Amino acid sequence: MATNRSGASQRPNGAPQTKVCQFKLVLLGESAVGKSSLVLRFVKGQFHEYQESTIGAAFLTQTVCLDDTTVKFEIWDTAGQERYHSLAPMYYRGAQAAIVVYDITNQGGAGVCGMRAIFTIELPTRDTFGRAKNWVKELQRQASPSIVIALAGNKSDLAAKRMVEFDEAQAYADENGLLFMETSAKTAMNVNDIFLAIANKLPKSEGAGGGSAAGARRLADGEQPRSSTCCK
């Protein structure tokens, strides 16, 4: 393991200046709205048109730096198909943050996107925004009460095919105390921003929660996050 302390700046006496907090974040939402793509963009800066479908869940980490704190996200990316829904609680258990993703075009796979140009209908089996609301409800009911929830309207690069209005989603987010942004994993728009906004909103006071879902887990001595590219 690296010997430098996560790239945090050092005081003259050698003590790390920034504290390091670790948060568990889960991505939820309907199939093919772009959950994995958001994570891939945030963690690796990449985008694949044909992101393989997530079976079960995927796990990745990324570190972001705030003024006085380094936040390490443990990101759990879940499968969208309903059948995998039963496994989701395992992933959002103990999560301190969640991003609930919908697709602003509310459309299905690419085939249906192509179709939309010809047949302008809202596809009923693909109400990704409605599904997002259900996820929010489930989190409010089942997850830790202090969980920070962000709503992401993804595929904002396809604004021409928009089916969910920005204002509608914003109003819903305000009502429910959610962070809200429209994002595009493809163009990277607002991707880092939404994670940063979450990092800012998460409680980072020491001792908060004591390892429970309520607060950040300070890394124990000798348990160092991997050195990251931030703070440089």
Place this chain on the structure above:
Amino acid sequence: MNEEALLSRASEERELIFERYERGRENLVGQIDPWEDPEFEEYHKTDRYGFIHDERLPQKTAPQKVNAEVEREKKWIKMLSQWDSPSTKEKLHRRIYKGIPLSLRMNVWSKLLDINRIKSENIGKYQKMLKLAKAWSTDVRQIDSDVNRQFREHQFYRERYSEKQCSLFNVLCAYSMFNSEVGYCQGMSGLAGVLLMYMDEEDAFWALAVLLTDKRYAMHGLYIEGFPKLTRFLEHHDKILTKFMPKLKQHFDKFGLDAILYSLKWFFVCFVERVPFSLCLRVWDIYLLDGERVITAMAYTILKLHKKTIMKLNDMDLIVNYIQVKLHKDFGYEDDVVIYHLERSMEELKRAKLDYPGQPPPSELPKRSLGMFVEPDKRSKIGQRAENFSEREKQARAAVISRREKAELDLQVLRASQSDTVSDKTLACGAPLRTSQASMDIHLESPIPSPNIKDVIQSRKHSEVASGARCDSVSGLGSRRSLADTSVTSTADLSVFSSGRSHAPDNSLDTHSIVSDDGTGSDGSGICGMSIQRAPSTAHSTPRGTPHPPSVSPMSDDVVRIHVTYNPLSASPSHLQPISPSKMKNYNEIHHKPVSLGFYTSNGNNRSTDNRIRIQVPSEELLTPVVDSGRIINQRYIESHTELYDLK
């Protein structure tokens, strides 16, 4: 929107999606979004399996290999022509483990799955299912979205609405009607995608049907609601890890890594996109021959082959990435080598009676008859999700959560006993071991998993407290009894022990030593029974007593878990004291099995150097810190019979 409108829109959507696949690529000119359809790349980037790569491929397959395959093809063609003969039966196993020649895979897979027979018994069935799907399937949208992402780097699936993409769509839609309990579940596109590389549409449909419902493969239970077979196989997988690679299991637990995270695709799609495709095909060859045992054994083999590297990865992210991404790109072993090890693993697991998790319970098998039309309910027609989980889903949740909790508990336990470094200082000032020039074997029985887990926690906690110089918050802990009695779920209190988790490399570990498994030592030196020399208590010893069974030493109530048998047959060096028989009895009562611990002098060709105690633990399951007189003298768990621990 009222229900009628929703229903009619849903069916309109289904028909539109279907129509596009029916028209196919040639008839959709100008109607495919450019981003859906990457330009076809040159052939030199396409490997022999049809996958297209970003880089020019390094080299063609070596000519010798091609020649060997041509030779094997001849044998296989002969064998195919007399498939049911005894000589084929005799040779089949060996030849399949060597790999089916690529050009004949299609024929051999069809034979192994008996496709022709099934097809001839079901003439017209596939077309009927496809027709029904067009009229009724509620999985069309999900299938469409997955076809658009499956194997897009393969030449067959590269172009949107290409022939094979259409076949994939059709097979999955037809199957969603054929087996209404499964319908379509993500993962099945991977299975059907591979089958379609080697079969035509209808054959692939029947092959998929065989994989799901033939008892050799029984993948039905993997894909139905609640994934009961997955739960069962993961539990079995954990059992194998605990038995054969306990250290690796702890390593996973340490980072909260549940097997479901790294191994899901192993079980769901038989290693597709988790190992290189050439190796994946070899595993499929064997899977089609020998069935579900192969998956279990291959899962074990992968971890066995990569254990060393994985043990060095100290982050869940790194471990998962290694197992899922790195091994897919580059497995690090030749396919033949892996298959050799796979075969060994199957034998090894069979000897341990762990090769097979057992017959599937009825709940994992199809209940409705296959191919019978069942009209979907309104909810699924309009794509509405259920409000609540079904019983099956609740069970799946509970199983996963309890496995996580057990792993978390194990982790806490692990941290608890690791949280304090046994300092050399402690040893130096407290318990100078006089047993120099000795080595010892400890046989421990494993109580995991059993109600004894609490004892284990308690003993470890005690070790912790006892080792305690750095455990300042001992007084704030409340009673240890209450800690030990905490439920599985409320282990948070124990985390206090993890504060000082040590990452210092332990140089005393001698992992390269080789010693005979029987624990009697191979050095030919004299064996003597003994106890660990007890030193007077010091400030480092546990400051408190605890309700605990009477134990071998007044000061060791909290810590002692090493008991030593006296072996009267061996000469006892005068400076070593045997444990008293009465104390032995006490131990036996508690643990049912005596611990035998021998010390070897370092005469002869003993590998241990002077001033070392060599400990070997044949049990693979119980983690135990080495404790002397209330102080942990080795922070590390003794965890594998294959390794020796040298204590300075």
